[in-house]
Amino acid sequence: MTQKITALLFLVSIIAHAQTNTEVYLMDVSTTDGKISLGEPRNISNNEGYDNQPSFYNDNLILFSSTRNRQTDIAQYNVRDNISSWITDTPRGSEYSPLKIPGKKEFSAIRLDTNGLQRLYRYDMESGKPSLLLRDLKVGYHLWFAEDILISTVLVDDRMDLVVSNLQDNTNYTFQKNVGRSLHKIPGTKLISYISKENEVWEIKSMDPISGATQFITNIPPEIEDICWLINGTILVGMGNTLYRFHPKTDSQWSVLHTFEGKNLGSISRLATNANSSKLVLVSEVSPEIVVQKQVEAYNQRDLDAFASCYSENVLVQYFPSDTLYMGRETLRNNYQNYYENTPETGVEVIKRISIGNKVIDEEKASDMGKTQRQVAIYEVNNGLIDSMSFLFEKESDMEAEAVVQKQLDAYNARDIDAFLETYSDDIQIFDYPNKFSYQGKERMRSGYGDFFQNTPDLNCTIKNRIIIGNKVIDEEYLTVNGNNFNAVAIYEVNEGKISKVTFVR
Secondary structure, X not given: OHHHHHHHHHHHHHHHHHOOOEEEEEEEEEEEOOEEEEOOOEEOOOOOOOEEEEEEOOOOEEEEEEEEOOEEEXXXXXXXXXXXEEXXXXXXXXXXXXXXXXXXXXEEEEEEEOOOOEEEEEEEOOOOOEEEEEOOXXXXXXXXXXXXXXXXXXXXXXXXXXXXXXXXXXXXXXXXXXXOOOOEEOOOOOOEEEEEOOOOOOEEEEEOOOOOOXXXXXEOOOOOOOEEEOOOOOEEEEEOOEEEEEOOOOOOOOEEEEEOOOOOEEXXXXXXXXXXXXXXEEEEEEOXXXXXXXXXXXXXXXXXXXXXXXXXXXXXXXXXXXXXXXXXXXXXXXXXXXXXXXXXXXXXXXXXXXXXXXXXXXXXXXXXXXXXXXXXXXXXXXXXXXXXXXXXXXXXXXXXXXXXXXXXXXXXXXXXXXXXXXXXXXXXXXXXXXXXXXXXXXXXXXXXXXXXXXXXXXXXXXXXXEEEEOOEEEEEEEEEEOOEEEEEEEEEEEEOOEEXXXXXXX
């Protein structure tokens, strides 16, 4: 009985995790002299709710799962005509992970019925009519190796196992226990790749589906579930709004391929390419910036239901950095309901906004019955919902704060270690957001930054956005380090003319 409950909870957790507000994006891929470039992403699903698990039926048609009327059906996108349409309509269940069946005008997909039964079906491409493909396996994800050879990750207790099915002789063989969901053919070989979760550090491995021989390819960054291969042998993964690349034959570590700026793309998950890798589709959660803006608009419209729906069930509300006010969406809802009832005139205007990773920092002008005040709200967004909201309020303005922070920036760009450290207090404390202690002391800073300054001749930091509230300066920084560029956010706290605390927001 315990095993049955565990398996059910595992299945429910997979589906619950999947049903976030996601969109499918398509972009062109070009390679010149080994350099991979990506075109502008365009949203091909444009649907409120869950859109996921895209795959190329051919160069012109993309299949994906999409939610409507509280069920998930299979949709298709025509690249040439820029049109989406539905293929299936299954009121008694939902369908996921569509893949073209080799040599046929059909596709396969996992169907989860309303009674909890989960099986793999085949569907006619024209009519959408289904027929059962595998009766006895609870398939989570799958890959066609050949017309009669199917690779699956099968749900067993609280894990997934790698199973090869021969549809001609109706045999199923388990090759490895505890694997991930990402299954792909390796270009130019007769092998497939999968993610092994046998060890603490997850590994990308290859497997020959006929012999069962496996081989280590590389470790994968922590908690990354999805990869795809380009035709030149490069592996892509997504972390946050950034794509990383790794070529097993030429690379020793993962490197940044592309970071998607702007407010449309959030956390990247599923990835797929067409046969010649000229096009890439990816799945992204709605960006944190859009989620935060949605709750700002709901707040100003005094729409309590829409406002509360932007927050997670266990949302944490606090004063920065870690002074808890309350927890929970219901408590938040009750507090704001009381506030609305007692405050007929209220609103908030976003003056400046900084976004980094899953965090959004808003400088706001809040109005309350004709009175206004400046405040900063730091939102942390996960799975399309606000998980935490931290406030900074302006008490007494410190006119020196910006000057001190600017002085240290100038010294940083000059790589002048003495002038740089002069702006810090002797007992300077360094934290990671929200309040994770990293280290303390000016001498500790010298040992780290001294070598860094000497070994980074192109070092430069440009301020993209700056928020000043009381004695705190929040800088959105664009850095150049040894030919690489990236964004960073730092919260500087100034006391008695020195920077006494820095909190890095990552």
